[in-house]
Amino acid sequence: MSRVRRASRARSQVWPRVLALAAVVGVWWLLSATGAVGAKNLPSPATVWTALWHRISNGSIPVAASRSLIRLAFGMVVAVAFGTLVGVWMASSRLAQRSLGSLVVGLQALPPIAWLPLAALWFGFTERAVVFVVIVGAFPAVAMATAGGIRQVSPLLVRAGRTLGARGWSLYREVVVPAAVPSYVEGLRQGWVFAWRSLMASELIVQGGKGLGHSLDRAGRHFDAPTILALMVVIVVIGLVIDLGFAAWDRRVRARRGLVAA
């Protein structure tokens, strides 16, 4: 792709996002500037920006964010490992699909945060309980996507692999796994969103930690509206950045296989 085209594509990617953001900030500014909502409930964008900048430069937001991200990463690693295993198992037979599969579907219907009371009973209101909720929140999506990806592998490709001499484990490794990758990446993308939401929810409830959710909870107790909004902005921005990473990965995997235009 030429540099000019890449630049113009980047522009067409960026401006709708900037426009949407500007619209939100504009409405927000109007609401606070006209006094339609009191400054105590809705501080102006400028006040929030100052609070945000202050908490970034004094290090409290970077520390909280890194704490949360470490928990997220740890929870995701476990959830992906476990979810992949369960997904492969689910895809292994119709019986496993019906038995194990229905359990995983049931689990997906349960909001992850509903696990927190039980986790607190087991681990106390500790970091371990938080990470547990992250894991149970993320792994069903990974398991479902793994199983779905494996089941949807084109039978034609499997036949081609078999006629070329692949069988058993080599057929699995060389044909089935790479063919299932696009659905798998999609599953990871969904899984991490669940993990992030579960993490924030349980950090809000479990007290005494140093994550973003904890900071949000503390700011709420102090009726510190500018900090509340600043932290919400940080949570959204982290989410957007990680999702952009997954989206790029997803696009690359699909473009390679000719599933979308590069």
Add this chain to the structure above:
Amino acid sequence: MRPGGASRLQAIPDPEPGTPKLSVQAVSKSFLTTRGDVLPVLESVSFDVAPGEFVCLLGPSGGGKSTMLNILAGLERADGGEVLMDGRPVTGPGPDRAVLFQDPALFPWMSVRANVEFALKMVGVPAAERRDRAHAWLSTVHLAMFADAQPHELSGGMRQRAALARALACQPDVLLADEPFGPLDAQAREALQGEVQRVWAETGTTFVFVTHNVREAALLADRVLLMSAAPGRLLEEYRIRAPRPRSLENPLLSRLVADIHDQLELEVRKVVARETGESGQEPGLA
């Protein structure tokens, strides 16, 4: 035996002289429909294929040609009868019988070269040699320039040529083809028919080639086996001795094409009659 083909078959003794490459013995097959009815697709089909022979299976669609090919490939099991290769029963798929499907079935996550290298890897070619060997096979089908392309970047005809290179890379004794040029436009089809003839002549590979195209069969085959409408039986056998490269301008060949065409037409009418609910005995207005 060709160099390279030997390593894979070292442990297996050479077949007795005069043993057919493939021997299909009273093969029958039926499927269960979703309504639970038994649908016979092959009825006691028997034929032999000599080493190095080019055999075309010709017949109306739905006549069990593809099923026959899948049984030869070892992808499906016959209900009755058996298939012997070099005198030994076929029990499953394997790279000694490469398959060219109607869809090229290239692995979309691999480059064209990697697809060919995959076949080489599966037959135990050491990693260091794979790149050069893949290049050689891709040159054979005139695709060397596109070795690094992804399959989706190629035209339909080029994809099928890549699939041919991948199949040849196994150095199979038998190449099974299931209407591989069916979906291609006339030009690509003609080019590929040329490639197949050349490859067949150069490698000495035995071909079993399924098609519903009479002209294609007449151009390619040493022998054409005409199959009936379902349930598939062998109706007729035509041996073609015309020298290669062949042209359909050859009056003997075009007579033969017309003959086979008439036979096939009768079978196709039976299918049409059955599908429109009329009796197969009275082929309508004709």
